Amino acid sequence: MPGSSTYEIPRIAPLRWISTIDPALPPEVRKRLGAMFFSDPKPFVLGALNSIAVILVAFHRIGDPIFLVLAAAEVLILAARLVTLRNKGMRTDAFFAVGLAWALNQAATITTVVLFHDIPTTIIVLASSLAAIGSIIGRNFAAPRYAMAQVLMIDLSFKASFGFLYPEFIPLIAIQGIMFVLMNMTMIEQQRRLTVRAITAEIESRTQSFRDPLTGLLNRRGLENAFERLRTKGVQPALLYLDLDGFKQVNDSLGHRAGDILLQQVSHRLTATVGPDAVACRLGGDEFLVLFQENGAEAVRHLGARLIVAIGTPYEIEPGALARVGVSIGATLGGSNADLTSMMVLADKELYAAKAAGKGLCLLNEAGLAGTGLPTDRPLRA
Template sequence: MYPPPLNPALRWIAEIGADLPEAVQRRLRSGFYTSVVPLVVGSFNTTAVALVAFLRSGHPAFAAIALADLLLLGLRVRLLRSVNTSSGPIFATGLLWAALHGLMIALVVTSADVAMSIVALASGLGAAGGIIGRNFAAPRYAMAQVLLIDLGYKISFCLGNPEFLPLILLQTAIFILMNRAILKQQRTFAIQAILGEAESRRQSVTDPLTGLLNRRGLEDAFEARDGTTRNRVLFYLDLDGFKQVNDRLGHAVGDALLCDVGRRLCETVGPDETICRLGGDEFLLLTGPRDDREAGRHAARIITAIAAPYHIDASVYARIGVSIGIARENAAGDGSLAELMQRADKALYAAKTAGRGCYILHGADAAASPADRIGHAA
């Protein structure tokens, strides 16, 4: 969602920050889609000033600007719904609106209507403040909009009063520097907030020891189904012999061993499979649809990987094993993770009872065949 513009020039103007993670860029870019109110308020401001100027001067250009602004508003509101297509039109129409506003101010100033010029200038300053407050995520875009409005006044004023040009140039430089500082500050605060939220979210779904998902993370992954996935398979793993190693060699070694188990699981399973450390020496693995034979082969590979010796230090090796209970999601795909875990836990208990170092599918009467039974932990 919220892809960047395709046009190179617009892409540069609307750049969020190439050094930021893609998720952060999308989050910042989403701010340009989230509310129609600023667009409506900005457009009505321009339209109202243009109509008043038309009534005071009778110049048809002001009526044309008011009409164009309303038509542009309708287009901009419609574009907000296109969250999955290029955001180029969003930014292009935003620049066009700012140019219309700047043109309206320029025409008012050249009309020599002092009262109307003050109103138009106030309108431009209000629009600039709103732009800085809303569009800070794309600093170049925000600055371009503000300058299109601001220069409409300053250029037209200098054409009639050239003696003020040095002062106007100084004011413009100060104006740009001030707005850059404000944009940078707001953008920095927003990025820090998003990154902090993402880190907090990551910690809430991640096991701090192994870096794998915790139960909450698995629950989120389980619920994030696309509506077509059915018959997913849950592997419930319980390490054999881990407690003895932990008691004999200490908790530091035990923690390192759990991290090694997590790494071996990541190396053994596919990238689309979800691994979770449930707690202690228990792990869960959620995979896509598999028949019984495929599930058994997958479990056998896991048992083999976990059973390989672990190098503790120069002269010490540890061996552990794993027992696995396997359960399949119901065909309708409407069961809960808790129900699936309960069935897998029953199968795990049967595997432990059958001698450990083996797997059992839920509903089976016996452990896997001897060819698939990987020996017990040392």
């Protein structure tokens, strides 16, 4: 699962609660944050090697076999972590459970070393634990409860064992513990906020690159992506090429601002008419495209007729100021080997013929790319 953008919420209730990512965030942001848990496994490997080295040093100095048990547990936890990262079919429950087990093993190591009164080893293991806490904050900030659970297990293991040996320091340890928790919560929240802001900005930038800034419809680039997604599904596309009739007169008589408002209202009617299964694009000026899955020639004609009626209804640009435009439409069926550019050429020919035949018409090239590209339909008036 390294580098995967997928993230499945754990099914076990305690793990689901502890690994919660802010539900108020947009789904794509939450998905991206969740994917960070399953990124590069190198920190896990390097961290485990460091922990094993520290534990073996402790065993060498102290000689108690408990350290061999702790070292073996570290090896098993690392193996389990790598399995949860690489097995894409495994639920995230195992990943978070293993992460908590790792923090618990770190806590056990710290407690054992401190209780043996070996000062040099205590200093070494504390330095290692501080590095581990920094890594936790940097990697697991997306789920604050999960990150804090790991941090607290590691930090409290030292404070509890030290307080057991030197109870006179318990008041100071308690104050430090509160300050430490508040500091780490602040760092986690700051890291989370900065990352969410960066992800959101990236998503907005990507969205804007596929959208027409005036109408919010897809632009040419966005339509090309939509076309590729349609073709990937193995369905045959149909395309409508729309050009407004009389828009220039509205723009000249009422001004460019009125023209922009009109285009926005036309876009709203366009999307409302074609429905959620089609995608609408503003090609530029007063030209629009509608891409959808072909469902027979009659369905295409019917949609064209509905658009002529919807777009031809008068618009209230401002109180007391009405504007009216019509629309001419050229349509084509794509066939199994369609490409967007060729379909646009064929639909544009039908649009030109509709304009020449009197405007307010929808002409369909039923032959699609297999035909000659000449008009093959009779004029259709709404």
